[in-house]
Amino acid sequence: MAHADTLHVEVVSADRVVWSGESPNIVARTVEGDIGILPGHSPMLALLVPSACEIVTDAGGREIIAVDGGFISVADGRVSILSEFAQLGSELSLADAEREHDRAIRMLEDSDPENDEVGRKLLARTEAQLKAARKAG
Numbered sequence: 001m002a003h004a005d006t007l008h009v010e011v012v013s014a015d016r017v018v019w020s021g022e023s024p025n026i027v028a029r030t031v032e033g034d035i036g037i038l039p040g041h042s043p044m045l046a047l048l049v050p051s052a053c054e055i056v057t058d059a060g061g062r063e064i065i066a067v068d069g070g071f072i073s074v075a076d077g078r079v080s081i082l083s084e085f086a087q088l089g090s091e092l093s094l095a096d097a098e099r100e101h102d103r104a105i106r107m108l109e110d111s112d113p114e115n116d117e118v119g120r121k122l123l124a125r126t127e128a129q130l131k132a133a134r135k136a137g
Contacts, residue, residue, distance in 0.1 A: 006058055007039055009079045011065050013086035019065060022058035026079055028072050029053070035072075043075040050124035052089065052131035053081060064089030066132035068125040085125055089136025097133040101126040 006022040026037040029051035048070045055063045070083030104126045108119035 007077055007079050011081040011086050014084045018086040019063055023055045025056040027054045041074050045073045048072055050128040052135050064132045064136040066128040068128055089132035092129055092133040094133040094137055097129040101130050
């Protein structure tokens, strides 16, 4: 349960709860730009863009989490980040992220323009992973 000086945060992907805990500060990138969320933030719902969310932990550390879009909601001292794909920056290797990003670029370059939605989605996901790996490293 969140205290007056923290928020309860849950980051959920399609297949798992990626991170759950207390945080005094979260920064996420929405379609309207970066947003910082502190305890007492007004209720909101926003669309996320592929990016690296930053969660300051209650212990003073930080978690960097790659998301490929999704939603962020804030209400009653709770923050939910919901994304089809989400991965902790600490689970990412910068070299692997760079390799996957290069693969996504090649896939997009080689794809049929009418069927490049998969390639664009993969490219956005790998860009988020790169950002998270760099921030976490």
